[in-house]
Amino acid sequence: MLLIKNGRVIDPASRTDAAMDVLLDGERISKVGANLAAENAEIFDAKGLVVAPGFIDLHCHLREPGQEISETIVTGTRAAARGGFTAVCTMPNTQPVNDSASVTRGIVERAAAGASVRVWPIGAASVGSKGEALAEIAAMKDAGIVAVSDDGKPIATARLMRQVMDYCRALDLPVIDHCEDASLFTGGVMREGPQSIKLGLKGIPAQSESICVGRDVEVATLTGARLHIAHMSTVGSLEYVRMAKKMGLRVSCEVTPHHFTLTDEDVQYDTHYKMNPPLASRADRDALIQGIADGSVDAIATDHAPHHPASKDVEFDRAPFGITGFETALALGLTELVHRGKISLARLVELFTTGPARVLGMERKIASGEPADLTIFSTEHEWTYRASESPSKSRNTPFDGRRFRGAPMATVVAGRVVYRREAAATAK
Amino acid sequence: MLQRLEHLLGIEPLTREQITFILDQAAPFQEFQRHPLKKLATLRGKTVALAFFEASTRTRISFATAAARLGADQMNLQAESSSLKKGESLIDTVRTLEAMRPDGIVMRHAASGAADFVAKRLEIPVLNAGDGTHEHPTQALLDALTIRDRAGKLDGLHVTILGDILHSRVARSNIHLLSKFGAHITLCGPPMWVPREFEGIAPNVRRVPRIEEALEGADAMIVLRVQTERIHEPALAAEEYILGYQLTPERLRLAKPEALVLHPGPMIRGLEIDPGVADGPQSCVLEQVTNGLAVRMALLYHLVGGAPTDAPHPAEASSAASSGASAAKGSSNAAD
Amino acid sequence: MRVVEKRQLLSSEEIGRTLQRLAHEIVEKSGGTKDLALIGVRRRGVPLSQRIAAIIKTAAGVNVPVGTLDITLYRDDLSTVAQQPVVHSNEIDFPVDDRDIVLIDDVLYTGRTVRAAMNGLFDLGRPRRIRLCVLVDRGHRELPVEATFVGRLVETSDTEIVEVRLREIDGEERVMLVDRVT
Numbered sequence: 001m002l003l004i005k006n007g008r009v010i011d012p013a014s015r016t017d018a019a020m021d022v023l024l025d026g027e028r029i030s031k032v033g034a035n036l037a038a039e040n041a042e043i044f045d046a047k048g049l050v051v052a053p054g055f056i057d058l059h060c061h062l063r064e065p066g067q068e069i070s071e072t073i074v075t076g077t078r079a080a081a082r083g084g085f086t087a088v089c090t091m092p093n094t095q096p097v098n099d100s101a102s103v104t105r106g107i108v109e110r111a112a113a114g115a116s117v118r119v120w121p122i123g124a125a126s127v128g129s130k131g132e133a134l135a136e137i138a139a140m141k142d143a144g145i146v147a148v149s150d151d152g153k154p155i156a157t158a159r160l161m162r163q164v165m166d167y168c169r170a171l172d173l174p175v176i177d178h179c180e181d182a183s184l185f186t187g188g189v190m191r192e193g194p195q196s197i198k199l200g201l202k203g204i205p206a207q208s209e210s211i212c213v214g215r216d217v218e219v220a221t222l223t224g225a226r227l228h229i230a231h232m233s234t235v236g237s238l239e240y241v242r243m244a245k246k247m248g249l250r251v252s253c254e255v256t257p258h259h260f261t262l263t264d265e266d267v268q269y270d271t272h273y274k275m276n277p278p279l280a281s282r283a284d285r286d287a288l289i290q291g292i293a294d295g296s297v298d299a300i301a302t303d304h305a306p307h308h309p310a311s312k313d314v315e316f317d318r319a320p321f322g323i324t325g326f327e328t329a330l331a332l333g334l335t336e337l338v339h340r341g342k343i344s345l346a347r348l349v350e351l352f353t354t355g356p357a358r359v360l361g362m363e364r365k366i367a368s369g370e371p372a373d374l375t376i377f378s379t380e381h382e383w384t385y386r387a388s389e390s391p392s393k394s395r396n397t398p399f400d401g402r403r404f405r406g407a408p409m410a411t412v413v414a415g416r417v418v419y420r421r422e423a424a425a426t427a428k
Numbered sequence: 429m430l431q432r433l434e435h436l437l438g439i440e441p442l443t444r445e446q447i448t449f450i451l452d453q454a455a456p457f458q459e460f461q462r463h464p465l466k467k468l469a470t471l472r473g474k475t476v477a478l479a480f481f482e483a484s485t486r487t488r489i490s491f492a493t494a495a496a497r498l499g500a501d502q503m504n505l506q507a508e509s510s511s512l513k514k515g516e517s518l519i520d521t522v523r524t525l526e527a528m529r530p531d532g533i534v535m536r537h538a539a540s541g542a543a544d545f546v547a548k549r550l551e552i553p554v555l556n557a558g559d560g561t562h563e564h565p566t567q568a569l570l571d572a573l574t575i576r577d578r579a580g581k582l583d584g585l586h587v588t589i590l591g592d593i594l595h596s597r598v599a600r601s602n603i604h605l606l607s608k609f610g611a612h613i614t615l616c617g618p619p620m621w622v623p624r625e626f627e628g629i630a631p632n633v634r635r636v637p638r639i640e641e642a643l644e645g646a647d648a649m650i651v652l653r654v655q656t657e658r659i660h661e662p663a664l665a666a667e668e669y670i671l672g673y674q675l676t677p678e679r680l681r682l683a684k685p686e687a688l689v690l691h692p693g694p695m696i697r698g699l700e701i702d703p704g705v706a707d708g709p710q711s712c713v714l715e716q717v718t719n720g721l722a723v724r725m726a727l728l729y730h731l732v733g734g735a736p737t738d739a740p741h742p743a744e745a746s747s748a749a750s751s752g753a754s755a756a757k758g759s760s761n762a763a764d
Numbered sequence: 765m766r767v768v769e770k771r772q773l774l775s776s777e778e779i780g781r782t783l784q785r786l787a788h789e790i791v792e793k794s795g796g797t798k799d800l801a802l803i804g805v806r807r808r809g810v811p812l813s814q815r816i817a818a819i820i821k822t823a824a825g826v827n828v829p830v831g832t833l834d835i836t837l838y839r840d841d842l843s844t845v846a847q848q849p850v851v852h853s854n855e856i857d858f859p860v861d862d863r864d865i866v867l868i869d870d871v872l873y874t875g876r877t878v879r880a881a882m883n884g885l886f887d888l889g890r891p892r893r894i895r896l897c898v899l900v901d902r903g904h905r906e907l908p909v910e911a912t913f914v915g916r917l918v919e920t921s922d923t924e925i926v927e928v929r930l931r932e933i934d935g936e937e938r939v940m941l942v943d944r945v946t
Contacts, residue, residue, distance in 0.1 A: 193625060194625045194628045194629060196625075197594075197623065197625040197626060197629060198440070198600075198629045199540055199541065199562060200540035200541075200559070200560050200561035200562030200563070200597060200600060201540050201541070201560075201561075201562075269540075269541035269544050269545065313519060314517060314518060314519065315518055315537070315539035315541060315542050315545055316539065316540065316541045316545075317539045317540070317541075317560070318539065432846070432847050453850065453851055455853050456834065456837075456851045456852055456853040456854070457851070458853075459853040459854060460837075463887050463888055464887070464888065464889060465886070465887040465888070466887075467887070468837050468838070468887075469838070469883075470837045470838075470842055473843065474843075726851070729837075729848055729851065730848045733842055733843075733848045734842060734843065734844075734845050734846055734847065734848045735843060735844050735845060735846050736846065
């Protein structure tokens with residue numbers, strides 16, 4: 001039994017924001033209330049800290065199977081725990097692609113054997129994510145996938161998207177699309193704009209993403225399925241999502257922390273600023289923050305994309321897209337959004353908990369009987385992020401050395417404390 | 429007091445004063461090209477590595493000649509025979525070169541930012557001889573020297589750049605340089621190659637869709653070559669290009685009577701430029717070549733010459749030693 | 765570097781008289797001015813060479829060509845200075861081949877500047893003869909260099925410096941002996 005005392009419980013599902021204690025028994029929450037006491041319980045003093053439902057990351061890359069040089073399920077989930085995440089959804093662009101039940105089962109078993117947090121695999125929409133034949137989605141669902149995507153690439157054609165959506169509607173699985181128009185994207189390495197012109201780097205216009213979002217929303221009107229836009233980065237895409245929501249479609253979207261923090265002006269040939277979708281314009285960033293504030297954006301997701309150091313230490317054109325993100329996500333949310341007064345703390349918690357849960361068709365709350373997954377964090381703790389201290393195998397982050405105000409302090413998964421920052425106190 | 433240049437990666441980071449200094453320092457080297465004996469011992473004992481990862485004849489020969497005339501030795505790396513083809517990464521190629529201890533690297537590479545990449549990782553001066561579509565600073569410097577010599581100034585001149593601006597590092601470097609000197613820059617070329625963002629990268633830049641309007645009243649024109657090695661779609665048929673954008677004698681007459689015609693070379697006569705214009709009295713292409721040599725000698729002299737930065741300034745390197753520039757009033761007899 | 769003036773070596777009038785004498789010596793000892801040319805070594809050799817040429821014109825009615833030589837690129841100490849000295853152009857608009865050249869500088873000291881000047885001249889052509897004319901010879905030669913025409917011979921120590929000020933460059937006219945203060 002674990003008793004979390006003196007914390008400020010923020011539970012969006014019940015609209016709670018109060019000083020409360022939470023008692024965990026085994027893998028479940030046993031009781032929530034003021035001034036709880038329990039004999040034989042280990043005490044965790046959460047004084048001055050926020051106690052939230054366990055965070056869910058809708059979008060990450062754990063690189064296993066096949067790319068273990070950059071990350072494994074064990075190392076990635078350790079980093080996720082350090083970032084306050086209790087569950088992560090891992091994308092299928094591994095080697096081999098997770099397009100079959102056997103690969104899905106492999107991931108689930110590896111996770112059961114050594115992961116620090118829950119691993120929920122996302123299955124490929126098409127075989128090999130090649131955009132041709134439908135993958136064995138039903139079999140993968142039985143094996144444990146929570147959604148379907150060809151991430152790394154868009155779902156290739158409107159016709160395939162329609163088939164995938166129809167099929168997934170029957171299975172009640174969300175379809176997640178990495179939205180991009182291949183013909184506008186080709187060869188691009190950063191956002192097309194004044195900065196790409198100045199640097200002499202081939203640009204990707206914003207419309208590459210929004211054209212595809214528009215396509216997907218139209219197909220959603222045809223099929224009525226659940227559509228989730230991955231790593232949305234432009235105002236054009238946001239407008240389509242807003243329109244879809246207004247029309248009553250089941251469309252959702254996520255934004256990454258780097259897209260609400262950085263812009264294309266930050267790109268200067270350092271490959272730690274190269275990712276897909278690329279860093280966008282200031283106008284896009286500001287619009288995304290507005291969307292986060294007004295509820296148009298459903299979730300914050302990291303798109304944690306580790307690449308081992310040698311692969312990123314090349315000319316900008318040749319470097320792979322992607323940055324890591326587990327450990328800085330909450331800190332960026334607090335520093336850039338809450339402390340700057342853009343959103344409330346409760347809203348931030350939603351974006352990491354009930355928002356992603358709703359996309360997956362599940363619930364996330366602090367209530368008796370619920371899974372004992374909690375994220376305990378400080379809104380004030382000042383710290384400097386050092387990539388060299390990360391348990392991830394990769395170091396590709398633009399935030400190395402950045403100072404933050406606010407940090408994850410402890411992560412509880414299925415009743416076990418899987419991460420505790422040294423500053424946090426536990427008294428017996 | 430001019431800050432010692434560590435590298436020459438581009439024009440954009442330079443101040444007007446630094447650029448003026450380089451142009452002024454090129455003048456003695458222009459004069460030098462007229463000496464019967466064109467060999468100095470100034471950089472004797474120094475080695476300049478010429479790392480040309482992208483094919484180039486003119487620029488490479490120009491730098492090689494500049495280094496040779498200053499008395500330096502050279503290490504030559506050429507794309508065709510380069511281990512880069514065998515998959516060696518840029519960083520390893522360059523570290524290999526560095527291990528042979530050159531005193532400076534002149535580098536041309538197909539990736540924008542490659543010179544910056546190398547400069548961040550090596551302890552020796554890097555001279556960018558062209559990186560992707562980003563910058564070609566020595567070209568802009570020699571263009572500016574040519575214009576300044578013929579027109580007497582740069583400030584307030586109307587300079588038109590014609591052609592594929594989007595894929596041209598020459599265009600970008602020239603835009604940065606001319607803009608810093610208060611020139612008015614007009615860009616003209618096939619619209620998909622002259623995006624509006626160029627109007628924002630430096631002050632006093634405008635785009636004009638038609639060549640006639642672009643040339644009206646111009647003091648100088650820089651004609652860019654039609655690039656085939658940087659593949660970009662959609663390709664434009666040659667006849668279309670000639671129809672819309674070739675610099676013909678008739679179009680040239682729209683500019684000022686003494687207007688200068690510059691071309692970074694190599695020219696495709698009959699495509700972007702009419703042969704008569706290329707060889708005519710307003711064409712500066714041969715001076716550009718001579719000036720290129722002078723500019724590159726001046727840059728090698730200042731960047732590769734001398735001791736590491738903790739050695740004394742010439743004014744302090746006085747007393748028993750030899751000739752020196754006098755810092756104080758009157759000759760201190762470091763000079764003799 | 766701080767210096768203190770020890771004594772004046774030449775006043776403004778003395779500089780003028782010395783240049784008069786040097787100009788006449790040059791004409792006398794040149795066996796004719798037909799191929800004669802004066803080349804001033806930057807920096808202060810330049811006004812000196814121009815003045816000597818003017819005196820020769822007045823006295824002998826002869827226009828002796830004058831040129832300017834910058835020796836920066838020929839210095840032998842360039843590999844030891846961190847910030848490369850600024851280079852200037854030569855201004856020699858006559859051919860150097862077969863000329864009877866008189867190099868003119870303000871002070872002769874170790875001889876290295878003259879060595880560099882000769883290298884510079886040889887890059888331009890092959891003079892018939894080169895002789896050296898200096899306002900002050902202060903000794904301490906490190907190379908086998910001698911001046912044919914000397915304004916004033918002065919004994920100096922290693923720490924001392926001969927400072928020449930000319931109106932064209934410094935706004936005043938005098939030659940002083942100064943000493944370094946440590």
